[in-house]
């Protein structure tokens with residue numbers, strides 16, 4: 141009896157210790173990870189991102205979104221960058237990403253530049269995505285933060301898990317549940333949704349909102365309907381806010397006026413008193429400092445989602461392929 145209970149005790153305790161170890165493994169990330177092995181890595185990424193954003197400001201938005209779509213699918217492991225191959229089903233052509241996520245070519249450019257300056261494949265593709273997201277936000281006028289580093293790249297893609305990404309038709313409770321599943325709270329949800337202060341969206345992602353929803357400003361809806369017909373024009377683009385190349389508070393100001401482009405955006409604000417998301421939207425709309433600082437903190441949290449570290453995974457030679 142005592143033997144069995146001791147075994148049971150050890151079974152429970154030992155597993156708890158193992159779980160605690162796994163759960164804390166992302167604490168191995170560090171902002172100084174490449175300082176000794178390749179001091180030029182971060183400046184090189186920054187230079188390449190700045191050139192790409194100068195050429196096309198939307199690229200900053202696209203690179204930010206790439207990191208988000210990487211982290212929400214099996215963790216920040218660059219699984220999103222893998223192309224179809226034997227045993228690999230790419231995430232790129234799954235519904236949330238197909239004809240939507242972009243910037244893969246710029247990531248290849250960054251990888252080539254960084255591998256050249258480091259003298260080999262030292263910096264992981266997952267870390268490149270995290271740093272490029274930060275440098276993009278900075279290039280468009282947003283806050284900076286210290287990027288945690290040391291993520292390694294997956295040797296698999298997870299096309300079967302892209303359903304973990306929230307969709308634009310989601311209601312507030314679905315958004316909160318989705319972010320919670322990734323270890324992110326309501327404050328993270330509202331702050332990170334502020335990523336929609338930059339970039340564009342396709343008609344197919346906001347059509348239902350501008351034709352069917354009630355929580356939308358009527359003249360804004362009519363204006364967007366002119367870009368996005370009831371049928372056809374699925375790929376027509378509209379800015380997520382009207383200063384789509386500036387990381388500012390206009391996204392939140394628009395939500396107060398019921399001029400959010402996506403249904404999921406406007407879900408964060410409906411004017412109800414006593415709602416947490418409503419009051420966060422109000423705060424961020426009039427306080428860039430509060431938005432900037434919460435956004436930076438939440439980006440670090442998002443970047444900590446299930447990284448591969450130590451000897452897990454690999455540092456890919458080509459971000460699109462698993463090392464052979």
Ligand code: HEM
Pocket residue numbers: 198200201202204205208239240241242306307308309310315332333335336338339340341342343345380402404
């Ligand atoms: C809260 C849940 C979210 C939903 C439902 C959502 C949905 C979307 C949709 C539907 C688009 C347009 C895609 C297209 O037209 O094909 C988009 C674009 C974008 N999203 Fe989100 N998103 C969410 C959260 C985030 C987060 C957390 C970030 C980053 C912190 C982000 C950054 C962006 C950016 C920058 C774009 C524009 C990309 C470009 O112009 O290339 N989004 N999002």
Ligand SMILES: *[C@@H]1O[C@H](CO)[C@@H](O)[C@H](O)[C@H]1NC(C)=O
Pocket residue numbers: 224229230233
């Ligand atoms: C990758 O393969 C899947 C099926 O295995 C297919 O549905 C998809 O269209 C392919 N994508 C590309 C870019 O070839």
Ligand SMILES: *[C@@H]1O[C@H](CO)[C@@H](O)[C@H](O)[C@H]1NC(C)=O
Pocket residue numbers: 233234235238239
């Ligand atoms: C992705 O989009 C293309 C159109 O560009 C379409 O032909 C293809 O069927 C889509 N792939 C999947 C897997 O839905």
Ligand SMILES: *[C@@H]1O[C@H](CO)[C@@H](O)[C@H](O)[C@H]1NC(C)=O
Pocket residue numbers: 296297298300301
């Ligand atoms: C998705 O597929 C991978 C193998 O490619 C597997 O390890 C993982 O458990 C699958 N995820 C789900 C949710 O079934």
Ligand SMILES: *[C@@H]1O[C@H](CO)[C@@H](O)[C@H](O)[C@H]1NC(C)=O
Pocket residue numbers: 310311312313314
């Ligand atoms: C929100 O969406 C979820 C998932 O689609 C659904 O089950 C739920 O009923 C919706 N909640 C409300 C309040 O509409």
